[in-house]
Amino acid sequence: MLELNAKAKLPTIFGDFEIYTFKFPNEEEHAVVVKGEIQGKQDIPVRIHSECLTGDVLGSKRCDCRDQLITSLKFLGKQEAGMLIYLRQEGRGIGLLNKIKAYSLQDQGYDTVEANLMLGLPIDKRDYSFAVEVLKYFGITSIRLMTNNPAKMDFLTDNDINVSERIPIKSEPTPYDEFYLSTKKIRMGHQL
Numbered sequence: 001m002l003e004l005n006a007k008a009k010l011p012t013i014f015g016d017f018e019i020y021t022f023k024f025p026n027e028e029e030h031a032v033v034v035k036g037e038i039q040g041k042q043d044i045p046v047r048i049h050s051e052c053l054t055g056d057v058l059g060s061k062r063c064d065c066r067d068q069l070i071t072s073l074k075f076l077g078k079q080e081a082g083m084l085i086y087l088r089q090e091g092r093g094i095g096l097l098n099k100i101k102a103y104s105l106q107d108q109g110y111d112t113v114e115a116n117l118m119l120g121l122p123i124d125k126r127d128y129s130f131a132v133e134v135l136k137y138f139g140i141t142s143i144r145l146m147t148n149n150p151a152k153m154d155f156l157t158d159n160d161i162n163v164s165e166r167i168p169i170k171s172e173p174t175p176y177d178e179f180y181l182s183t184k185k186i187r188m189g190h191q192l
């Protein structure tokens, strides 16, 4: 069972939230952003977002992470209750340095899957077990998941979290991320 570390109010440009941090056996400092009263509330919208420094913070056009993050926060800000679980697992879990190495290979024409394989890294090393623990902490067993990624839904279902609805996140491809998005769709099964 997770143990609460601290929580505080977090007013944002998207609405008024609360931010929670938990003590977790692993070293990552994940963040949970909560809208409204969620304790024991079922079928609330939830976004599980993996950190992307280049996209989320720097506005990189190489991926659609920032678009997805902002779309999610805008949506959650308008809801009575909802949650964004922000997982500090950069570059689908391989870390920032490896992600930039993979970008460098992509600059030479390889796709995101080939680049990871050439570096001897997994294609997707993300782990959503913290998200499952967070949902259990709040007594939530059924959610409406904001995602385009079926693997994420499968992980939750396999861990006793029912996904009653998938809320797709629409974003417009740019000339820079078109190839990346089509790779995610064709090679990684994302529903875009």
Ligand SMILES: [Zn+2]
Pocket: 052, 054, 055, 056, 063, 064, 065, 066
């Ligand atoms: Zn990204």
